[in-house]
Amino acid sequence: MLAALLGIGIGVSLAVQTAINSRLRKFVVSPFLASMVSFLVAAVFLAITMIISGSPFGISISVFSSQPIWIWFGGICGVIGLTTNILLFPKLGSMETSVMPIIGMLVMGMLIDNFSWFNSIEHPFGMNRIFGVFLVLLGVFLAVGVQEVISRRHTSATAKENKANLWPWRFVGIGAGMLMSIQVAINGQLGVVLNSPLQAAFVSFFIGSVTLIIVVGLKERSYTNIKEPIKQSAPWWVWVGGFLGGAYILINVYLVGKIGTGQTVVLALFGQIVGSLLVQQFGLLKSIKNRIVPIQILGLIIMLGGVCLIKLF
Template sequence: METLLIPASLFAGGLLAVQAGANAQLSKATGSPFAATTLQLSVGTLALLVLALLTGTLTAAAALPHVPWWHAVGGVASAIYVVSTILLFPRLGAIVSVGLFIAGQMLASFVLDVTGLAGDAPRTVDAPLAVGMLALLAGAAIIVKGQSGRQSHPVAGKAGWIMLALLAGAVLPVQGVVNGLLRHDLGAPLVVGAVSFLVATLAMAVALLFSTTVLRAPAPTLQGLPSMPWWGWLGGFAGAIYVTTVFTAIPVIGASAAIGLTVAGQQVASVFVDRHGWFRLPQRDVSALRLTGVVLLLAGVAVIKLL
């Protein structure tokens, strides 16, 4: 099981690059990032429900009224993360925001491992874990430094937004742990994923309503959907695979390794997306410094898992 989850986590992280490209197309078609994310999450929910029905595990949902309520709300983390990206990118810039998201993920996964909240016995902060985490954080910092393009969003005096970025990254490993608890309750990974996505969809629908009624953001439109490329709908499927893989992997390989692998997979895939301009995203040169950061991420995971 463990040997399968390591490449699966790397692959699931790579799918986040696909999700980003697909969501960009959906956002353009609807005229609203909130509407695009709500639609994307709806697609993921439907896909997981269909798979649960086909595999005969949908009946496990009958046990939901008997589980602790907070075991079922892990999907809120996805909404927090998406809303944070929408708020932070114009204020901190994409490069700094992504770097802070990664740092938040790494730090939260470290805390989950050493406290035992990830579903396993608490891990002692030994040399391999310390060296591995330092390599992961160094890799994340180098990736941010190695991004091409000039950063035009100074972060001085924006401590509140920086804390929000760290929090938005930190909630993702916590989501994996909470979903893992729900899996223990229900014993059906596909149903757990569907519940997580349904909660995330409802949370994003509330965010969409708030943005249009209180913030007076433009109402979304569906007129652009017919001209959107077919792969604009793939974001929901990519997200469903990512979420299901993470909550399955964390109790088996540990939060630090699982999150490190998904971050590394995302960065490896992003290198190819940036280099070739896939999914109609801007084509960018990939610096040697950024590649070094990706290698450090993978090295950090290897140290944590193998030593």
């Protein structure tokens, strides 16, 4: 029960983080710079937590020599997945940018569990788990996609033709979701190797931060816009997205070691959808306010049924 609550909770926090980072982007302009700020805040937050808890920063040389190189790539997978979603938004719109990565995350999470990739806990496929995944996808469609599908019924023929050219981008979105599940699995294994979920989360965000600093330097050639939120008197909470991101990865690392990658991903996805709908319902964090409709509630109920099947079987 505790694992389920933690998984759903971090999913809700991820939805809130997305809303916060979207607001931050309005001030710093660049999506890459907004991501860099979020990663740096998370790294600092985790570093302070390590100091307070007395956790060591040093890593034994034997870990580098005895472990596969992929164990250090969790942060890079996270950066690629996040950046890809930012780039997909203007191409696919909000609904498909949300749904395509979710499909990728579910598929890859189940594959990782079934074949025990990245030394993850093995959870073989069964009809109950397969049916559970189907219910989760159906629930996602009802909770996220139906309203946008209805609104597109009156789109022009030219717009519909253009949609035919979007399949490459959709596959990119699915691939981004797969990378996010791989990140969860790698960070979980890193937590086992280091015997510390906290240290593993810090390493992931540190590597991700360095990666984004390099990307922003090469692409934007300037970091000056990082001052804009202060100059424009932005609300204080635009800086806290990184705290939520740090907590998300930290608890992910812990849960993967307890219940496996697939179950962790599914629980977090359910929480993410719930959190997103709540943010929209109440217009939290100055986001666009959209009331929840009954079919979205039905979608959440169906998703919950799918989560239970996957969790129990």
